[in-house]
């Protein structure tokens with residue numbers, strides 16, 4: 001029987017059947033993406049288009065993450081950015097990835113000791129993840145001289161007191177983010193129970209932290225937090241010098257005021273890194289640049305086989321475009337709040 005004839009022959013039966021089904025079943029209850037009732041749709045579209053254009057083919061995944069997945073789909077974020085062990089990796093001759101899946105920690109080796117950048121969620125992670133990762137790569141944690149904290153959120157400083165107490169490392173961050181760390185709830189959320197490190201060093205915009213022959217240039221880039229730190233430091237790829245830029249808060253700001261600050265900081269960071277010739281991207285969460293996947297390629301030596309460069313070397317232009325994508329996505333965030341984002 002043809003379908004159109006069946007529809008006309010049995011209308012009553014079809015309707016009864018559907019009504020019975022609806023009464024027996026609860027409506028579907030999947031989680032939905034975030035919605036923005038006050039969004040300025042014209043501005044959202046404009047800044048999405050701009051970000052997607054800047055991203056080109058090679059930064060499409062980063063654009064998708066920062067502009068679309070991270071703000072819209074908490075389930076994906078929780079799944080991808082889960083606490084988990086990943087193998088420690090020597091990324092450059094003098095830079096080692098020693099963090100976990102959800103949040104990064106880095107060891108910058110120098111002729112006179114080690115600078116650790118960020119300290120994971122808590123003392124247990126520092127003891128059971130960060131330190132064993134160092135040892136696995138042949139780095140002696142007793143050589144840690146400084147722990148530089150990119151900002152005052154607990155997932156970056158939670159393990160700092162352990163490193164301070166155990167190895168005598170000096171802990172440093174900006175004045176305002178020391179204030180977050182030392183506040184009664186330590187920046188809030190799941191980190192309220194943490195014991196903060198002692199305030200060894202306060203870093204200001206333009207400061208330089210020098211250990212042995214290595215200098216880390218420090219900038220204060222408000223947005224993600226009021227005093228997020230960004231850093232420029234030298235790395236070597238099989239002896240060849242490059243310049244790494246770690247922007248302390250590529251996760252963006254959490255409200256309108258901080259998103260505006262983030263856009264201003266990103267513009268300044270682009271100027272600073274362009275003038276310095278920064279050509280290596282380093283982030284403080286692996287997911288912000290698929291660092292875990294890049295590190296797997298390095299560990300397997302896969303790139304040596306294809307002749308491809310170290311995947312953390314972006315080149316000056318691509319580094320600038322990455323930060324341009326971050327800026328466009330902060331503008332998208334403002335437009336979702338109802339602003340123009342301009």
Ligand SMILES: [Zn+2]
Nearest residue numbers: 151153224251
């Ligand atoms: Zn943060």
